[in-house]
Structure formats: structure tokens, C-alpha cells
Amino acid sequence: MDKLVSSWYKDQSLPESYIFPPHERPGKLLVPRCNTVPVIDLGDTRTNLVHQILKASQEFGVFQVVNHGVPPNIMSETMSVFHKFFELPAEDKASLTVYTNDPKRCKLVTITLDYDREKIHLWRDVLRHPCHPDCIEFWPQKPLRYREVVAACSIEAKKLGLQILELLCEGVGIEHGYFENELTEDLLLGANHYPPCPDPSLTLGIPKHFDPDILTIVLQEHISGLQVLKDGEWIGVKPIPNAFVVNIGYILQVISNNKLKGAEHRVVTNSSDHRISVVFCMNPAGVSNIEPAKSVVTATNPPLCRGFQFKEFMDNFYSMDGDADLALQPFKL
Ligand code: OGA
Ligand code: NI
DSSP: OOOOGGGTGGGOSOOGGGOOOGGGSOTTTTSOSOOOOOEEETTSOHHHHHHHHHHHHHHTSEEEEESOSOOHHHHHHHHHHHHHHHHSOHHHHGGGGSOOOOTTSOEEESOSSOTTTOSSOOSOEEEEEEOSGGGGGGSOOOSTTHHHHHHHHHHHHHHHHHHHHHHHHHHHTOOTTTTSSGGGOEEEEEEEEEOOOSOTTTOOSEEEEOOSSSEEEEEOOSSOOEEEEETTEEEEOOOOTTOEEEEEOHHHHHHTTTSSOOOOEEEOOOSSOOEEEEEEEEEOOTTOEEOOOGGGOOSSSOOSBOOEEHHHHHHHHHHTTTOHHHHHGGGBO
16 A cells, blocks of 8 residues: 555545544644744844854754845745655656665655554655765656756755854854764755645644754745744744744754753644645764764763764664654763
């Protein structure tokens, strides 16, 4: 059976296996009342930027950036390419849904980790692939401009990510250029497609999680869905035209020795619209050594964990069903 949500959602009510336990369901709070996620104008002075980005990262672990220099046509063309991709007939996407564990390959799946092991399935499909030039030969060939447009957008996303990391380094006191190496070597793309859902109150596009990376740059459209947990309450990240959402990743939290906070977030569905989001995850190479930066560790702020290889963490992350806190546990001091 083809398991992609997009292949069968029109014919059915919400299957049992998509219903979350009561305490995890969004319930009636699909559209939270307030939007207080900080919006940062990257055209501001450097001193102001360092201050604002640091504050946003400590208080929310997430913020939006505007005036970031990424050309608006690159953003809109990227969204348009993914709309066309997800609308392609099943036969054009079939080769991408074949199981492979080759990390260079491109995959179109609905699973997070393992469909058969998953107790509850997610109301979304996701296309994933590395953005490294060596992997472009595996990217989709349809729609026609996919490779050209997505390559341009991923170059911009990486540039933006490094710029934000520089501001964060200055803010927390980590040396200049700390991340300009194998710590941000693997840029991974995830294009999420959340089809209209028969009962958004019972299910989720993605349940509560931390992104297990350094930084995530998210491109979303005018359709809401992304929510962040702040002081025990879910708040919506309001779509703003031409903005990117930036999430502090769990690994950046570790490197900053908890001076920066990763945001726990989730995605709710809706009953009328397809929602597409494109996430660029800045990931370390598997063999990268991850540890609290020496410059943030002091006698009064001792390291929270020992050094480890990124792939050791990711192995734990998978075996702990995507729980980043549990994945870090063996390395804690
Ligand atoms: C993710 C994620 C947010 C969104 O893919 O990890 O959090 O808006 N996506 O789809
Ligand atoms: Ni996420």
C-alpha cells in the first residue's frame, strides 16, 4: 500500500492510527490567541541585532527574520516548485518512495523514523535530501526547474544561517567563525506537505520536538500551522510574507552550554488548505566533535556534557524515537 497521506486523504475520515492521545492533541486550540514570536529586522545595526537575536534565542528559541537579503523571487520560486512537485502524478514520484538508507539519496516518505514501529502516524508527507552539490544528481528532475531553483535557495539559506550564527556567537561569547567548518557541513532539506485534514483537533502534522541540528531555517507560506511551546503554552508562529523562521537547534543549545535554548515546536493541520513548508537544517558532519564551546565554560558555568560525535547523538536520537533530551543523556556530566 502506498502510505503517503497525499495519496489517500481525500477518500477517508481520519483513520484510528492518526489519532493522538488526548494530552497531545491540539484540541480546540488550533489557532492560539497571540503571536509574540520575535521578528528581527536584519537591516538593523549590528549592536542591536546581536542583542535582539540573543534575547529571542534565550527567551523563545525561535524568531523570524525579515530584510534578510534573500531575493523574494528565490523564495517564491522555491515554494512554487514544491507546490508543483507535490502535485505531480504518483508515477512521477514513485521512484523517490523506494526504501533506501543511502544518506545521499532523496526520499519521499510520510514516516519520521520507522512507519511500522510508529504507534501513531503523522498527517504529512516529507521530501528529504542533502543539499550538497555532490547529491544534486539524486534530486527530483520534475518539475523542470527543481534543481536550479532549490540549489539557489539552499545557497541563500546556508549564507543566512551562517550570518545568524555569527551574531549568536558574538552574543554568547563564542569565537568568530566557530561554525564555519564541518559543524555546518551538511545542509539537509525537508519539504513538508500537510494535506487538508478531516479532523485537525485529533491529529498533528509533527508532534512536539526539538530539531536535532545546529540551526533550522524555515520557509513557510500564508497558511498557519507551526507552533512553539513557550512557558507551557502553545503559541502560533504567524506567517509573515518573505520572512524566514529560525529555530535554535538542540546541538546549538549543547554547544552554547544552555546559554541558547532550542524551541520545542509542533505543527497542527487544518481542514481546508494544503500547507507546504521548506526547512533547511544546518547539520554537523557525522564525525564532528560536539561539546560545549570552551569560551562559554567557566568555573560557575561548568560543561553540561562531555564531547561526543554527532553521529553518536543521532544514533541515540533514532533509538529514543526522536527525543533529543534522552539522546543527550549518556553524555551528560
Ligand atoms: C520540522 C518542522 C515546521 C513546519 O520539519 O522539523 O518543525 O512549519 N517543520 O513545517
Ligand atoms: Ni522541527
